[in-house]
Each structure stands twice: as structure tokens, then as C-alpha cells.
Amino acid sequence: MQKFEIETYQNLVTDVGGVTAENLFMFLGKVQEAFEYVPREVVRDVAIRTGFSETRIYGALTSYRDFKVRLECNG
């Protein structure tokens, strides 16, 4: 799974019982595993759900080795 699909994403949200400040980091990990990156649409959506700014979320995402914020080309 690589392309962002809204249905897959909605299922992930349901699986964790809704996204909150307390589970956001874990949830972003699930998104990374599902899509192999964290799509921009997701950052916007979780920013609204948690009240965190998009800047804060990008600041975090880009600092960890295992998070990607764009789909990487594999040749």
C-alpha cells in the first residue's frame, strides 16, 4: 500500500478509537506503516483532531529517521 486512500485512513482512525493528543504519535506510526509515508492530508486532518499545529506535527515527523513526509522513489 503506497497511494493515499481515504478509506484505509478512516479505518486506521476507527481502529485506534479516534485520534487524540495522547495517541497521535502512535497513530502517525500506523499511518507511516500503511502508506510508507505520512501524507499531507493526514497531517491536516490530525492537526484539526488534536488541536496541534501542522508545524508542530511536521517538526516532529521530520526529526525521526523512520518517518517520511513524502513518498520516496524506489527507482
Add this chain to the structure above:
Amino acid sequence: MRETRVLTRRVGKYEPLDLKGYKADGGLVALKKALAMGPESVIEEIKRSGLAGRGGAGFPTGPKWAMAASEKQGQKYFICNAEEGELGTFKDKVLLDGDPWMVLEGILIAAYAIGAEQAYIYINGEYDHTVALWERLVVEARKARLLGDGILGSKFSVDLQVVKGKGLYITGEEFALISSLETRRAASRLKPPYPTEKGLFGRPTVVNNVETIANVPVILANGVEAYHKLGVEGEPGTRLFSISGDVKESGVFELEVGSGTLAEFIDEFGRGTASGRPVKAVQPGGGTSAFLARASLGCRLTAQAIRQAGSGIGTAGVIVYEEGNSAVDIVKGLLEFYGSESCGRCAPCRIGVVRMREIIEKVFQGEGTTEDLEQLRQIGKACVEVSTCGMGQSFPLPVLSALELFPQDFEVAIGKVSA
């Protein structure tokens, strides 16, 4: 020297997800006792046991819990630190994979004692199998009413979140781990305030290592007196030692504290050095602990004895280096690793580690001078003294001890004496 299997006694005896197997072998006895005793008595018992943290710093567990428990209002958090990123350390994985219910029981007791309704287990991102196992374990635990509302029919409620680490060494540091769970860049913070006052989302938080928390059910189930029968004065119980490096066999072994010497441990459990050459140096407490030279290998396996010998027990990850290794090469390898892992929060570590890496690279290339070695020593000392967290305070220790114990290796590298 023999293994004393207390924490690891069930490892391999039951299927990791089989709660019945765990219950049949004395599981959940401690949790039921704890729920009957009440939180204050649980904390008193842990205090009386003298249990100290197994994650490296060795902070006493009971007093740490008491600090967080003293705040009576509002949300509190318990975090089990399973990041285990320290070099040469892989003991927590044995417990997480081999007896996960015991670790969970420890987490539940800790959360109950401090009054936390949300717990986390933050697992090293490279432990894929462990993360998957724990995600299934949480589902099983909810079914068995060991997580959620009204645990085992009591008024105590707690939930556990399994979080997979994202590939940064520094997230093993407690404030960096907390920052990570807050969806921030992983970075340490100035203390005080400690996490027990202002931790996750500004609320009282206890962060305990996996092995620390695994001791809790043992202490409560068998009683403090039984716990004190093992170990030495001031350091009760057993300890999980990892052994790796230039040895014939690497692995994890549970030993009674003080049951033998470092030399015996390397010979009997590591089966001697890989090539048969004598041991040159040992890091007894993971990659950030100071080296001990061969002359110090007679020291007993207690935190106190290792401290007196000039190093620290840290995570009890014993890394062995045999004769034939140059201290310059070893130090270069360590600095390359720590150099890419500094969080950047404080200047001494962020800048110091880069400068130290540059100097060691220069020395390694044969272009170093005596002044360079002196500068390496000075930067290292400054870093130890003024860094914010345990990483900056300790990564220069192996460098400083290498300069002291093996000056000839550095002199050969800078061409002052010939090999």
C-alpha cells in the same frame, strides 16, 4: 558461576500469548495482592525492597513512584521504557518476548500504585516481532479484563498503548521519550522539574525500564524478605547481563548481583574471547560506560564494585574487546555512533561530539598531534560536566578512559612512538 533465574524463570516455559499458562505458573498473584493492599502499601513495599532502576541511571524505584503518587488530582501517566537503544544491551527483549505477561503485570501494579489511568510501552522500532506480539497481547488483556475499566473487578482502570520507536537512540532518555509521545522532536530537557512532577503533557509521569518493572511482581508475590535473600547489601536481587563483542558466545544471562567477577563472567558465559587472545578492555555497562582494563577484571558484578573500579554498571551490557584492537579504532566507532545521535538540545553535546569526532578522525588518519589529544580530553570533560542529559554526560567516558588506560595506542596513531 551459575545463572539465578528469577525474572527469566518463565521464559520459554509458556507460549507468550497464553494467559492460562502464565496464571498456572504463579502469574497475577502479585497484582491481586497489590489491589488488596492499596497503592500506599504497594509503594512502601517497593521502597523497602530497595529496588533500583535497571535502565542505566539506577534511580531508586519506590521513591520515584512516591513522588508521582503525591499528586492526587488529575491525569497521571506511567511509561514502560522498552527503547533499549544502548550499544551492547539486549536484555529487555528477552523479557518482552519471553514473559510479556509478567512485564504487563508489573506495568499494571505500577500504574495502580501511582494512580495512572493511561500507560504506554515504548518499544525499540527495530523490535518488529516484539511490537506485533505486544499489540496482540493488549487485545488478549482487554478480553481478560486486565486492561480497561475495572481491572479484575476492582475500581482500578488503566489502558495501555503500544508505541513503536522511530529509530532514534535518544528516545531512550526519559524526557526525549516523553517529547516523542507528545509528538515533538525527541530532545532531553533541563531538570528539575522531573517527570514525576511535570512529565507527559505536563502531568506527573513515571518512566521505568522493562527489567525494573519485571522485578515488581516478583517482589510483591514472594515478599521483600525473600527478595533480600538474593544479591548483596544495598543491591538486592538479580540482574540481566548482556554480553557481546569479541567473545565466542554472546547472550543474555540472569545473575545474582555480586555472584562472580567480570573475568569469570566473560570466561564462563562468553566462553572466552573470540580469538583466544587475552581481553584488552571491557565496557561493563553498555556503549557509554568507561573502559576497564584487564587488570580490573577481578571486580565483582555489583554496581558498587564496578564504580570503584572506575566505570559504571549502566545497563549491564558487557562489551568485550580483545588484544589486537586499537583503542583509537574503538573510540572512533563509538564517536561515530553517538555523533549521529545527539539530539542537539544542548551545546556541549551537540558541538562537543562533532569536534571530538573530527579530532579522532584526524588522529586515526595519522595527522593528530599531542595538542589534539589534550583537546579531546578537555572537550570530553566539559561535555560530561555541563550536558543536560545522561547521553552528553556519559558518551565521553569511554574516550576519557581510553586516553588514560591506553595512551600508547594514541601515541602510536599520532606517530609519537612507533608501533
